[in-house]
Amino acid sequence: MLPELTRILSPYAGHARIIGLTGSPGVGKSTSTNALIGELRRRDQRVAVLAVDPSSPFSGGALLGDRIRMGDHVLDPGVFIRSMAARGHLGGLAWTTPQALRVLDAAGFDVVLVETVGVGQSEVEVAGQADTTIVLLAPGMGDGIQAAKAGILEIGDLYVVNKADREGADKVRRDLRSMLGLAERRDGAWKPPVLKTTASTGDGVEEVVDAIEEHGAWLLESGELTRRRVRRARNEIETLAMTALRRRWGTVGESDRLDDLAAAVVAGDTDPYAAADSLL
Amino acid sequence: MLPELTRILSPYAGHARIIGLTGSPGVGKSTSTNALIGELRRRDQRVAVLAVDPSSPFSGGALLGDRIRMGDHVLDPGVFIRSMAARGHLGGLAWTTPQALRVLDAAGFDVVLVETVGVGQSEVEVAGQADTTIVLLAPGMGDGIQAAKAGILEIGDLYVVNKADREGADKVRRDLRSMLGLAERRDGAWKPPVLKTTASTGDGVEEVVDAIEEHGAWLLESGELTRRRVRRARNEIETLAMTALRRRWGTVGESDRLDDLAAAVVAGDTDPYAAADSLL
Numbered sequence: 001m002l003p004e005l006t007r008i009l010s011p012y013a014g015h016a017r018i019i020g021l022t023g024s025p026g027v028g029k030s031t032s033t034n035a036l037i038g039e040l041r042r043r044d045q046r047v048a049v050l051a052v053d054p055s056s057p058f059s060g061g062a063l064l065g066d067r068i069r070m071g072d073h074v075l076d077p078g079v080f081i082r083s084m085a086a087r088g089h090l091g092g093l094a095w096t097t098p099q100a101l102r103v104l105d106a107a108g109f110d111v112v113l114v115e116t117v118g119v120g121q122s123e124v125e126v127a128g129q130a131d132t133t134i135v136l137l138a139p140g141m142g143d144g145i146q147a148a149k150a151g152i153l154e155i156g157d158l159y160v161v162n163k164a165d166r167e168g169a170d171k172v173r174r175d176l177r178s179m180l181g182l183a184e185r186r187d188g189a190w191k192p193p194v195l196k197t198t199a200s201t202g203d204g205v206e207e208v209v210d211a212i213e214e215h216g217a218w219l220l221e222s223g224e225l226t227r228r229r230v231r232r233a234r235n236e237i238e239t240l241a242m243t244a245l246r247r248r249w250g251t252v253g254e255s256d257r258l259d260d261l262a263a264a265v266v267a268g269d270t271d272p273y274a275a276a277d278s279l280l
Numbered sequence: 281m282l283p284e285l286t287r288i289l290s291p292y293a294g295h296a297r298i299i300g301l302t303g304s305p306g307v308g309k310s311t312s313t314n315a316l317i318g319e320l321r322r323r324d325q326r327v328a329v330l331a332v333d334p335s336s337p338f339s340g341g342a343l344l345g346d347r348i349r350m351g352d353h354v355l356d357p358g359v360f361i362r363s364m365a366a367r368g369h370l371g372g373l374a375w376t377t378p379q380a381l382r383v384l385d386a387a388g389f390d391v392v393l394v395e396t397v398g399v400g401q402s403e404v405e406v407a408g409q410a411d412t413t414i415v416l417l418a419p420g421m422g423d424g425i426q427a428a429k430a431g432i433l434e435i436g437d438l439y440v441v442n443k444a445d446r447e448g449a450d451k452v453r454r455d456l457r458s459m460l461g462l463a464e465r466r467d468g469a470w471k472p473p474v475l476k477t478t479a480s481t482g483d484g485v486e487e488v489v490d491a492i493e494e495h496g497a498w499l500l501e502s503g504e505l506t507r508r509r510v511r512r513a514r515n516e517i518e519t520l521a522m523t524a525l526r527r528r529w530g531t532v533g534e535s536d537r538l539d540d541l542a543a544a545v546v547a548g549d550t551d552p553y554a555a556a557d558s559l560l
Contacts, residue, residue, distance in 0.1 A: 003553035010551040024304070098552070226546065233552060234542035238529070240556035242522055249518070262514035266506065271290040272378070272513060273283035276520035 002099065012106035014229075016048075017216055020130030021115045022155075027138040028162040032199040033115050037073050039202075039209045040111055047073075048080040048109040050100055052116040080109065097129050098236045128235055131228060132215045134158045134208070137176065139168030153179055156192050157215050160208055164196040190218055249279055282379065292386035294509075296328075297496055300410030301395045302435075307418040308442040312479040313395050317353050319482075319489045320391055327353075328360040328389040330380055332396040360389065377409050378516045408515055411508060412495045414438045414488070417456065419448030433459055436472050437495050440488055444476040470498055529559055 021036075023029055033049055040047045073079040084100060097114065104112045114130060135156035159180070161173045177194050185191065193211050197204035219225035249258050261275040270278075301316075303309055313329055320327045353359040364380060377394065384392045394410060415436035439460070441453045457474050465471065473491050477484035499505035529538050541555040550558075 003551075006553045007551045010545075011548060014546075014548070229546045230539070230542045233545035233555075234538050236552045237541055237545065237555040237559060238526070238538060240552055241529070241559045242525070244556065244560060245522070245525070246518070249521070258514050258518060259510070261517055262510045262512075265290075265513035265517065266294075266509045268291055268294070271283075271287045272516045272520055273286045275513075275517040276524065279517060279521045280524060 006099070006102065009102050009106040013102045014105065016101075016105040016109050016112045017212075018101060018105075018129060018131045019111060019113050019212060020133040021113055021136060022133065022152075023136030023138075023162075027136045028199050029115055029136055032136055032160070032162055032197065032205075033113055034072055035197070035199040035202050035205045036113065036208065037079055039205050041073070041076065041078060043209065045110040046078045046108065047111045047113060048104040048107070049082070049113045049115060050097070050104065051081070051083045052097065052114060080104065080107075097125075098232070098239075101129065129232060131219060131225060132157045132212055134160055134212075137161050137172055138163040139166045139172050153183065157190060158208070158211050159192055159194040160204075161194065161196050162199050164204060165198045165201075169196060188222060190215065190222075190224075286379070286382065289382050289386040293382045294385065296381075296385040296389050296392045297492075298381060298385075298409060298411045299391060299393045299492060300413040301393055301416060302413065303416030303418075303442075307416045308479050309395055309416055312416055312440070312442055312477065312485075313393055314352055315477070315479040315482050315485045316393065316489065317359055319485045321353070321356065321358060323489065325390040326358045326388065327391045327393060328384040328387070329362070329393045329395060330377070330384065331361070331363045332377065332394060360384065360387075377405075378512070378519075381409065409512060411499060411505060412437045412492055414440055414492075417441050417452055418443040419446045419452050433463065437470060438488065438491050439472055439474040440484075441474065441476050442479050444484060445478045445481075449476060468502065470495065470502075470504075 019036075021029060021033060030051075033051070037047050037049065073081070082100070084096060101112055101114070116125075133156055135152050135158070137152075137159065138161065159176055161169050161176070163169065173194050173196060180192055180194065195204060195207055195211060197208060199205065219228070257279065261270070261279065264270045265272055265275055299316075301309060301313060310331075313331070317327050317329065353361065362380070364376060381392055381394070396405075413435055415432050415438070417432075417439065418441065439456055441449050441456070443449065453474050453476060460472055460474065475484060475487055475491060477488060479485065499508070537559065541550070541559065544550045545552055545555055
């Protein structure tokens with residue numbers, strides 16, 4: 001079913017601009033998404049939003065709060081909003097996001113916004129899926145060392161300090177600029193701008209969309225767009241191949257080969273490397 | 281080299297209690313680790329700490345701040361502290377942590393504390409590696425919905441509200457208790473306690489170590505310890521097998537099969553499923 005759909009949709013995909021939006025809980029991602037949709041709609045762009053909800057990896061549930069915060073655009077036919085739970089462990093986001101993106105892309109949306117919560121892993125995964133990755137911050141969410149620890153300094157194409165009306169916004173912006181300034185960049189490389197918004201009032205959102213468009217132009221000129229899409233395809237192929245293998249290694253008929261090997265490792269009858277070898 | 285080491289060390293491992301400690305940036309993980317080491321040492325336990333640093337997934341660097349915060353125990357020969365960067369994408373933590381845990385376990389430490397920053401993915405990975413997972417929170421880090429979004433409600437065996445001297449600590453504790461109370465649990469299942477600490481002064485740390493010991497006793501009685509260790513071995517075998525496969529799929533001689541297939545997908549000559557099939 002899914003392989004068939006992928007084959008049918010693939011020729012129609014590749015036109016949408018994929019924008020990733022990520023940041024820690026509480027920085028105002030949903031409100032920012034809502035404001036970005038508004039500005040993109042004013043520029044006549046059809047917008048799809050994929051809110052990837054890491055909520056529970058076990059139950060796969062999704063919460064309603066975010067959907068409510070994006071409620072401005074519920075009745076607009078040029079806007080499509082969908083929440084998705086990042087289920088499971090290996091390849092949660094990596095597995096399902098490309099499939100969803102392909103459908104939205106093939107459906108003719110100009111922009112697909114992928115919104116995700118995360119410090120670390122899921123941010124990196126979003127960066128891997130998007131053409132342009134926006135990292136959202138807010139004042140009072142921890143000092144510079146914490147930002148560096150969260151590993152956000154290398155994944156953003158655009159940094160936005162939201163809640164700019166709060167105390168400390170300028171300091172966050174300044175600190176971030178100086179940390180980004182320390183990174184070595186090749187000639188002709190993109191220098192991520194650090195912008196300020198108050199998403200709840202819309203202040204600064206126009207400049208963010210301008211910066212998205214500038215980054216889009218740079219992606220095309222520099223050839224980076226193709227490089228990113230090849231990398232994305234590479235990851236997707238690999239994930240699909242691995243998922244197929246995991247199925248093969250799991251329950252086949254009556255026995256679960258992996259479980260049997262794991263029990264043998266715990267009992268001390270074999271070691272993990274030898275077990276992996278016998279699996280292959 | 282590594283397979284050989286694994287084979288040699290495996291018979292000596294399996295005795296250490298693996299404790300995972302996780303929480304968002306800024307909740308006080310390093311200070312808590314420092315305080316826990318102190319209390320465990322008072323109980324004559326040899327303690328190893330593995331601080332898994334998600335920092336940059338690209339550069340793999342580790343920051344010094346945490347090491348400084350654990351400085352109380354630098355000269356104690358019964359304490360070993362090591363930082364590790366969670367390099368790479370697939371199997372960052374999953375790949376390297378079991379190896380490091382095996383060495384520390386075989387070296388005779390009674391307790392191995394695995395400390396990691398993370399909201400979402402890395403927390404789940406820590407929960408997968410540990411016998412007992414402690415989730416650390418602090419007041420002022422976002423409301424209940426944010427906690428639920430971060431997906432922490434199903435992974436903790438123990439919840440600790442740190443910075444208990446700050447305003448709001450009791451509310452965090454109360455909210456967390458009521459959210460945890462909503463979860464369905466089987467008869468005889470472990471009910472995660474929610475404790476309070478001020479790690480900087482040591483207040484409440486004794487109770488945390490008591491709770492770790494209670495959970496340890498429950499793990500043994502209920503048979504859950506073996507189940508968790510089998511699951512862990514299962515994940516490790518799978519990760520090793522997949523890593524071996526990824527090597528195989530990567531550069532072999534002059535060509536990179538995955539890159540060639542990815543370029544074909546982007547060019548529209550094939551689709552990801554067909555490419556994955558041809559890889560297998």
